[in-house]
Amino acid sequence: MDEKDTNRLEAFSDGVFAVAITLLVLDIKLPYADSSGKLLGNSELWQAIFEQWPMLLAFVTSFFTIGIMWLNHHRIFxxxxxxxxxxxxxxxxxxxxxxxxxxxxxxxxxxxxHPELNTAALLYSGTFFAMALCFNLLWRYASYKGRLLGQQVDMDGVNKISRQYLFGPLVYIIALAIAWINTPASLIFNLLLAIFFALPDTP
Amino acid sequence: MDEKDTNRLEAFSDGVFAVAITLLVLDIKLPYADSSGKLLGNSELWQAIFEQWPMLLAFVTSFFTIGIMWLNHHRIFxxxxxxxxxxxxxxxxxxxxxxxxxxxxxxxxxxxxHPELNTAALLYSGTFFAMALCFNLLWRYASYKGRLLGQQVDMDGVNKISRQYLFGPLVYIIALAIAWINTPASLIFNLLLAIFFALPDTP
Amino acid sequence: MDEKDTNRLEAFSDGVFAVAITLLVLDIKLPYADSSGKLLGNSELWQAIFEQWPMLLAFVTSFFTIGIMWLNHHRIFxxxxxxxxxxxxxxxxxxxxxxxxxxxxxxxxxxxxHPELNTAALLYSGTFFAMALCFNLLWRYASYKGRLLGQQVDMDGVNKISRQYLFGPLVYIIALAIAWINTPASLIFNLLLAIFFALPDTP
Amino acid sequence: MDEKDTNRLEAFSDGVFAVAITLLVLDIKLPYADSSGKLLGNSELWQAIFEQWPMLLAFVTSFFTIGIMWLNHHRIFxxxxxxxxxxxxxxxxxxxxxxxxxxxxxxxxxxxxHPELNTAALLYSGTFFAMALCFNLLWRYASYKGRLLGQQVDMDGVNKISRQYLFGPLVYIIALAIAWINTPASLIFNLLLAIFFALPDTP
Structure with missing residues (x-):
């Protein structure tokens, strides 16, 4: 097959990334009225917005995560x-x-x-672990003996990615262990990991 | 018309496939609180998630199905x-x-x-049957006497698709018959059929 | 500006068309349980689905309409x-x-x-009238003295579109008049008009 | 890195813009029945639609805003x-x-x-201020010493953008001040600002 194949695969993937990242906003619902339907006053509204911090934090975190996953996808393709x-x-x-x-x-x-309830954190970290595993599989499959790489391979770039991906699943197992113990710490650790994999020159 | 036509048709179709496949996630709603609004405990939450297996199975099945349909679309275009x-x-x-x-x-x-209630399974299988029919029509129309194919046709690839599509509607009629009798069996049969049509070298 | 401009404008428009056409499915909600939450039996479910015919008809009509509008957009660009x-x-x-x-x-x-209540039909036909007007404005603006057309204009194709668009708004005014009198007739007339504008060789 | 990078970044961004602009329609809900579930009569329905003017105005404003932001993104890229x-x-x-x-x-x-309640207007204007700031940062970063610009830079176009962006954040601070005082005036001012930044030849 020729290069056109990868082009349409990338276009389709870009579309999925773009829709997935945009749908995140559907989960943000800011309150504007109290239980009797009366509009909130100025200070009440500010307070109501600030009380939604976990929702807003999750929006930012997931947005960056999907954005960084797009960057990774882009980089290996x-x-x-x-x-x-x-x-x-x-x-x-x-x-x-x-x-x-x-x-x-x-x-x-x-x-x-509720940090004592770690099921949600485990599911969250588990999803990221599966994603790291999947990125690895895809990359190993494509780069094994240069199977699906181009004729003029940038071996330096390929090796950099292979090295960076080597201990990906390992650190995500650590993330799973942290999720077992402490929910907020695991959220921050997962975000740091995503940023780490976004950096191009890490060993 | 020139090749640019197909390009924009493919881009538009890729967009529709990408949105359709991503919207599937909107149907997944995991419970997190009991009827009184209290958050579920660890083991209760695991159990509540596992009880959603039909929802999660349907997500995975539909995701693969749309993904494979994209692959088919990509292959014939x-x-x-x-x-x-x-x-x-x-x-x-x-x-x-x-x-x-x-x-x-x-x-x-x-x-x-509720396997004794086969209406839903018939509608599901019927949709797939219509889809197989439509893929066939589109392919027959485009490939008839090479009508819309390029100048340098890869006759080998074209014939492979024509042969594979020959008994497509036939097997989907079998799927409809199975749906009449057994819902889970028809779900699995439809998934197997989708995978079969994704394989490039089947006769 | 160079040709790249139109390319990205088309890509963005394709994206909007693709999302808009796919979001139509969100309006389809098939019933599966009666008011007490009990699953419907086989014949009850068939009947419940058939009773949703206006919803399904509207899905098909809107899907074709947006699809044809995409085709028109594609054709003028x-x-x-x-x-x-x-x-x-x-x-x-x-x-x-x-x-x-x-x-x-x-x-x-x-x-x-409820054909005696024509407000909805007027709003529906009015939207199509505005759309026809807008397509006309866009085409007149771009084609006036070949302003935004390429150097090697296909004058035959350009004139065909100009002639076809000439009486576009006129027939949509007729559609508005029909909407005033008869809702279903106006729905069918609007669909026929969309198909008419999809045909390439109409005068 | 080569030009292909920017291409896929633009395609991904186009996708996000397209989805975001289309999702706006999900916020439009026109009423069609009164509280007892009875369909509205003709004049009642017109009135009910007209009463939704803030919703429709917000749809139009946000649609233009995102459209213009796409144009800006397109222009700097x-x-x-x-x-x-x-x-x-x-x-x-x-x-x-x-x-x-x-x-x-x-x-x-x-x-x-409720113009006396300015929290919503401040949040709205604040989002635009952050967006203007972000456009500025992105442009300054990319254009600083021609860092990410092409070899054959159109210095005239680059300087025009730099000049236009110079007082962007300043005028958005004015918009914030207006939001503090008068909600409708700030909505109109923000729309005018967006249109201003869409004009290519402003100094």
Whole structure:
């Protein structure tokens, strides 16, 4: 197959990333009236907005996470030039996990102020662990013996990604362990991990 | 018309596929509180999530189905280089069926544990049958005497698709018959069929 | 500005068309339980689905309408090669009307069985009238003295569109008049008009 | 990195803009029945629609705003040819603010007829101020010493944008001050500002 394959795969993936990241706003509902339907006053409204901080924090976190996953996808598909059925399947699984992100995020929002209840945090961290695993599988499959890479491979860039992805699943197991113990710490750790994988020059 | 036509038709279709596949997540609602509004405990939450297995199974099935339909669309449009009004109409009908998928899926989720009630399964299988028929029509129309194919046709690839599509509607009639008898079996059979049509080298 | 301008304008418009056409499915809600929450039996479910015919008809009509509007947009932008701020503004207004379609459609669904109440039909036909006007304005602006057309204009194709668009608003005024008198007739007339504008060779 | 980077960044951004602008329609809910579920008569329905003017005005305003923001994004990315991690991050923050627009808009709709309650107007104007700031940062970062611009820079176009962006945040601070005093005036002022930044030749 020629390069056109990867182009349409990337366009489809870009579309899924774009829709998934935009749908996050549907989970934000700011209150504007009290229980009797009366509009809130100025200070009451500010307070009501500030009380929604877990919702707003989750929006920002998930937005950055999906944005960074897009960046990762973009980065590895700069090297992947060819496509086959297995790659498409791995990519579908990856997109499925990305589309799924709002579900554990919404659960985490409810449980973030109850650190003793770690089920939501485990599900959240577990989703990220599965995503890291899936990125690894996709990359290993495509880069193994240069299977789906272009003719003029940028070996330096390929090796950088391979090295960075080497301990990806390992650190996400640590994230899972943290989720077992402390919900907010695990949220922050997952965000830091996402940013770490966004940096191009980390070893 | 020139090749640009197909390009924008593919871009528009990719967009529809991407939105349709992402909207599936809107049907997933995990419970987090009991009827009195109290947050669920750890084991209660796990149990509540596991009880949503039909919803999660339907999400995975529909996600793969739409993903595979995209792959099929992508595969036949690698050969179709020209466009005309009839092709656009057939493509709109195809996209309409794909966008419609969440509706019978949501119905199936409700009825999956009641195999004696086969209406939902029939509607679900019927949608797939219509989709297979539509893919066939579109392909027959475009490939008939090479009407809309490019100048340098990959006859091998074209013939492979034609052969694979030959008994597509036939097997989907079998799927309809199974839906009449057994709901879960028909769900699995439909998923297997989708995967079968995703394989490139099946006769 | 160079041709790249129109490319990104088309890509953005394709995205809006794709999302708008896919969001139509959100308005389809099939019933599956009676008022006491009990699942419907086989024949009851079939009947409940058939009773939703206005909803399903509106889905099909709106899907075809937006699909045909995409085709029209695609057709005129094959000739428009350059872009400026006014074109972008006219295009935004056009996209706004397309995105708005589900609103009068949903209203029409409720009122279709009450032909004596013509407000919904007028709003529906009015939206289409505004859309036809907007397509005309955009095309007149772009094609006036070949302003935004390419260097090698296909004058035959340009003139065909200009002639076809000449009496567009006129026939939509007839559609408005029909809406005043008869709701279902106006729905069918609007669909026929959309199909008419999709045909490439009408005078 | 080569030009392909910016291409996929633009495609992803176009997708987000397209989804965000289309989702605005989900906030429009026209009433069709009175509290007892009876369909409204002709004059009652017209009146009910007209009473939704803040909702419809907010739809039009937000639609134009996001459309103009797309135009701005498009305009600066005509000059930006290269991409790096910082640019992607700034772009994600910008997209996040654009996706967020419906939230303060929905709040403003509720409070527009209560000018003495300025919290919603402040949040609305504040979002625009943050967006103007973010556009500025992105442009300054990319254009500083021609960092991410192409080899053949259109210095005239670049300088025009830089000059136009110079007092962007300043006028948005004025908008914030107006929001403090008068809600409707601030809505109109924000719309005028958006149109101002859409004009290509303003100094």
């Amino acid at each position: 700069k090297h992947i030039k060819h496509s086959d059925t297995s790659l498409v399947f791995l990519n579908i699984i990856l997109l499925m996990l990305i589309v799924f992100i709002p579900v554990p995020t919404a659960l985490l929002v409810e449980y973030i102020t | 690698k050969h179709i280089k020209h466009s005309d009004t009839s092709l656009v109409f057939l493509n709109i009908i195809l996209l309409m069926l794909i966008v419609f998928i969440p509706v019978p899926t949501a119905l199936l989720v409700e009825y999956i544990t | 094959k000739h428009i090669k350059h872009s400026d701020t006014s074109l972008v503004f006219l295009n935004i207004i056009l996209l706004m009307l397309i995105v708005f379609i589900p609103v009068p459609t949903a209203l029409l669904v409720e009122y279709i069985t | 005509k000059h930006i040819k290269h991409s790096d991690t910082s640019l992607v991050f700034l772009n994600i923050i910008l997209l996040m603010l654009i996706v967020f627009i419906p939230v303060p808009t929905a709040l403003l709709v509720e409070y527009i007829t």
